[in-house]
Amino acid sequence: MATDKPTRTPFDDAKDQLRKAQEILGFSDGQYEMLATPRREMAVAIPIRRDDGSTEVLHGYRVQHNFSRGPAKGGIRFAPQVDLEEVRALAMWMSWKCALLGLPYGGAKGGVTIDPSKYSQAELERVMRRYTSEILPIIGPEKDIPAPDVGTSEQHMAWMMDTYSQSVGYTVPGVCTGKPVELGGSLGRAESTSLGVFFMVKAALKKLGINMEGATGTVQGFGKVGRGAAAFMARAGIKVVAISDVYGAVRNDEGIDIEALGKHVDETGKVVGFSGATEMDPADVLLLDVDVVVPAAIESVITAANAEKVKAPIVVEGANGPTDFAGDAILVKNGKLVVPDILANSGGVLVSYYEWVQSRDNFFWDLKRVQENQEIRMMKAWKEVDEYAAKKQIPLRVAATVLSVERVLHAHQMRGLYP
Numbered sequence: 001m002a003t004d005k006p007t008r009t010p011f012d013d014a015k016d017q018l019r020k021a022q023e024i025l026g027f028s029d030g031q032y033e034m035l036a037t038p039r040r041e042m043a044v045a046i047p048i049r050r051d052d053g054s055t056e057v058l059h060g061y062r063v064q065h066n067f068s069r070g071p072a073k074g075g076i077r078f079a080p081q082v083d084l085e086e087v088r089a090l091a092m093w094m095s096w097k098c099a100l101l102g103l104p105y106g107g108a109k110g111g112v113t114i115d116p117s118k119y120s121q122a123e124l125e126r127v128m129r130r131y132t133s134e135i136l137p138i139i140g141p142e143k144d145i146p147a148p149d150v151g152t153s154e155q156h157m158a159w160m161m162d163t164y165s166q167s168v169g170y171t172v173p174g175v176c177t178g179k180p181v182e183l184g185g186s187l188g189r190a191e192s193t194s195l196g197v198f199f200m201v202k203a204a205l206k207k208l209g210i211n212m213e214g215a216t217g218t219v220q221g222f223g224k225v226g227r228g229a230a231a232f233m234a235r236a237g238i239k240v241v242a243i244s245d246v247y248g249a250v251r252n253d254e255g256i257d258i259e260a261l262g263k264h265v266d267e268t269g270k271v272v273g274f275s276g277a278t279e280m281d282p283a284d285v286l287l288l289d290v291d292v293v294v295p296a297a298i299e300s301v302i303t304a305a306n307a308e309k310v311k312a313p314i315v316v317e318g319a320n321g322p323t324d325f326a327g328d329a330i331l332v333k334n335g336k337l338v339v340p341d342i343l344a345n346s347g348g349v350l351v352s353y354y355e356w357v358q359s360r361d362n363f364f365w366d367l368k369r370v371q372e373n374q375e376i377r378m379m380k381a382w383k384e385v386d387e388y389a390a391k392k393q394i395p396l397r398v399a400a401t402v403l404s405v406e407r408v409l410h411a412h413q414m415r416g417l418y419p
């Protein structure tokens with residue numbers, strides 16, 4: 001993985017992807033600017049009291065990229081590299097993702113620049129609550145609905161829901177998604193992103209005529225997305241031969257026992273040291289000679305520096321923005337089938353939508369209904385993207401971006417420009 005700070009930001013990549021869509025759809029530069037520019041950005045200071053009594057000021061953001069199709073929707077990230085540019089990119093991708101899935105949402109994203117491993121649970125609660133109260137004027141079930149992302153969990157969403165509810169004076173479960181089921185969360189939300197990644201792995205293998213039983217794969221990241229994706233893949237007969245996290249990587253060519261690795265990670269916090277595998281260089285996890293690789297950690301991990309060395313015929317982007325613009329061009333040149341993030345990891349926002357609907361109706365679905373609806377809607381999106389890509393002879397990423405941008409643009413045109 002590249003360690004140097006890139007001079008280009010993920011937002012540059014996101015805007016370049018939009019330019020590609022502009023070339024195909026042929027809209028004006030003015031319309032490009034309208035789609036490239038976030039509608040609202042909020043930067044907040046988050047003063048918190050550390051457990052030792054000292055005071056520290058952290059920095060947080062909420063970017064609302066677009067509202068044309070409905071309230072904004074997107075996760076909240078707690079990570080050391082969070083900055084406004086990253087949050088802008090993630091917010092733009094959320095707009096496209098929601099449009100691609102046909103959800104009545106625009107895109108948003110938020111984040112706090114923090115290394116959560118250096119803070120106690122009580123400190124993290126204070127950070128989350130203060131961050132929530134700082135961005136409170138711009139969030140709400142009708143305005144902008146946050147969710148978990150890297151470094152945040154359903155516990156953070158419970159704190160957010162409570163902080164918001166305390167402020168308005170009544171309980172508002174629809175203010176965020178990814179909540180615990182007991183607080184209005186949806187069955188199937190916790191594993192929804194991973195399950196969706198697995199649907200896309202399955203579809204891509206089928207497209208290339210590779211049998212799932214006995215196929216091989218690797219997963220980068222063993223968090224909310226990577227861990228579940230690895231488990232669904234293994235359960236379907238795919239040998240997951242290497243897995244990494246922020247601390248290192250492990251390999252077993254016979255296929256890693258994902259459940260046993262999960263137990264090891266629950267006990268130790270990292271994949272290294274797992275007795276059922278040997279250690280390997282984490283930089284090589286996406287470069288092994290397997291059928292499918294799943295980057296499911298952070299952005300810009302497949303770049304000009306390593307894309308030539310990707311041997312797998314299939315890349316399924318569990319993470320947001322794992323392939324930068326230059327890396328993507330190399331994968332395309334080498335004929336790789338890349339299932340882009342806005343399609344591959346859309347299961348999370350899709351089931352978040354189901355959660356929001358349930359929270360507002362106070363009527364809760366069983367798991368079967370959630371997962372059947374998820375599969376139907378994601379496979380519809382896969383089919384639309386795959387067919388459009390074939391028709392236009394373009395990569396899946398460009399097809400997915402064009403289809404979504406077209407929908408957002410259409411919403412803009414129908415609503416008209418105010419005033």
Ligand code: NAD
Binds near residue numbers: 149226245318345
């Ligand atoms: P998480 O915090 O639960 O897990 C992140 C994992 O990545 C951890 O195992 C961590 O150790 C690992 N990691 C972090 N930095 C790394 C590095 N430099 N190299 C290798 N591994 C590294 O986060 P998550 O929710 O699983 O999110 C992962 C990705 O999926 C992010 O890009 C996120 O935006 C995207 N995503 C998440 C959801 C969701 O529902 N959680 C939905 C859509 C997209």
